[in-house]
Amino acid sequence: MELEMLINKYYNNLNENDRLTLRYIINHKRECVRMSITDLATYCNLSRSSILRMTKKLGFSGFSEFKYSLKSDITFNKLEKENYYQQLNMAIETTLKRFRAxxxxxxxxxxxxxxxxxxxxxxxxxxxxxxxxxxxxxxxxxxxxxxxxxxxxxxxxxxxxxxxxxxxxxxxxxxxxxxxxxxxxxxxxxxxxxxxxxxxxxxxxxxxxxxxxxxxxxxxxxxxxxxxxxxxxxxxxxxxxxxxxxxxxxxxxxxx
Structure with missing residues (x-):
């Protein structure tokens, strides 16, 4: 979620290439988190410096910090989903227990x-x-x-x-x-x-x-x-x- 929030915050600072690249990253977070800056630049048909400038427009110090944030996003979403399943099971058990009582x-x-x-x-x-x-x-x-x-x-x-x-x-x-x-x-x-x-x-x-x-x-x-x-x-x-x-x-x- 952090990446989406930063895109909204700095949207006016991004050019068309930045937006196309970020759209791809959002839709392929797991693949992109394993890419180097060179891999991502090659895949998006951009230069390394273009990717680096894009990450700085979003407030990151460089590509490494950007990738760490992307990884944190994936981990948070996974934990939140698992947490939902746990809470749902507990809520159903509580509802049924109270019903039986x-x-x-x-x-x-x-x-x-x-x-x-x-x-x-x-x-x-x-x-x-x-x-x-x-x-x-x-x-x-x-x-x-x-x-x-x-x-x-x-x-x-x-x-x-x-x-x-x-x-x-x-x-x-x-x-x-x-x-x-x-x-x-x-x-x-x-x-x-x-x-x-x-x-x-x-x-x-x-x-x-x-x-x-x-x-x-x-x-x-x-x-x-x-x-x-x-x-x-x-x-x-x-x-x-x-x-x-x-x-x-x-x-x-x-x-x-």
């Missing part, structure tokens, strides 16, 4: 007996999870009505009764935009199941509703992507939980 019988009873099941996702990924939930449960004749927008949720809320079930999927459980609605549902004894990230301590949604399930998200360090700074979060475990909820419900009912 939860008393799901009342949740399944509510799903089975509800006159209407509604579901609301507070964000883009959460709404996708609602669609997956809807698709799964439709196969066992449990229709879920997905509320795709806040206004739709507010309109539908007045029709919820204690014979229904509402499922809310939220990352943090912070629901300021619908907090008054949730309090009114609690007052009316409308059953609500929250599905939220277990990392958030101030999970207001989970404290207000009777049924809770948790997934473990994965947060990564800040990265530069083009001209933007991003803080990537993996919600893959949310979909693991959605699948686990459905199949556990299905198999438990099959056993009866």
């Amino acid at each position: 939860t008393d799901r019988l009342q949740i399944y009873h509510r799903i089975q007996m509800a006159e209407h099941i509604y579901a609301y996702g507070t964000g883009w990924a959460q709404r996708n999870a609602v669609l997956e939930l809807k698709r799964n449960f439709l196969s066992c004749d449990r229709r879920i009505i997905d509320l795709t927008a806040k206004k739709e949720f507010e309109i539908a809320r007045q029709y919820f009764t204690e014979r229904d079930l509402l499922i809310i999927i939220s990352l943090s459980g912070e629901i300021k935009e619908i907090i008054e609605d949730i309090r009114m549902l609690k007052f009316k004894h409308v059953p609500v199941l929250s599905i939220t990230d277990s990392d958030f301590k101030n999970n207001e949604l989970a404290t207000l509703v009777p049924y809770n399930l948790y997934f473990q998200s994965i947060n990564f360090s800040q990265r530069k992507n083009g001209n933007s700074i991003v803080n990537p979060t993996s919600l893959g475990t949310l979909f693991v939980l959605i699948d686990t909820l459905f199949f556990d419900y299905l198999f438990r009912n099959d056993d009866k």
Whole structure:
């Protein structure tokens, strides 16, 4: 990532040959890290001095320092990828462990007996999870009505009764935009199941509703992507939980 960031920083200092050479290097980092300056110059049909000037335009003292940075980039990306796999395995284990420790019988009873099941996702990924939930449960004749927008949720809320079930999927459980609605549902004894990230301590949604399930998200360090700074979060475990909820419900009912 360092090389890409330096190219963005010093882009205006680079000529067309520099940019073509760097484009090749970015796409062939592993090959280039084994090349000498002569090898790279020959391959790119440039002089050694042209390659050296290019590296200095990027702030390096010379080709050796440039190559060391390139090698560090490759090592960092490999470690980060391995770290992701480790974190993903741990997050899945944590999600499933917490799921198994939860008393799901009342949740399944509510799903089975509800006159209407509604579901609301507070964000883009959460709404996708609602669609997956809807698709799964439709196969066992449990229709879920997905509320795709806040206004739709507010309109539908007045029709919820204690014979229904509402499922809310939220990352943090912070629901300021619908907090008054949730309090009114609690007052009316409308059953609500929250599905939220277990990392958030101030999970207001989970404290207000009777049924809770948790997934473990994965947060990564800040990265530069083009001209933007991003803080990537993996919600893959949310979909693991959605699948686990459905199949556990299905198999438990099959056993009866």
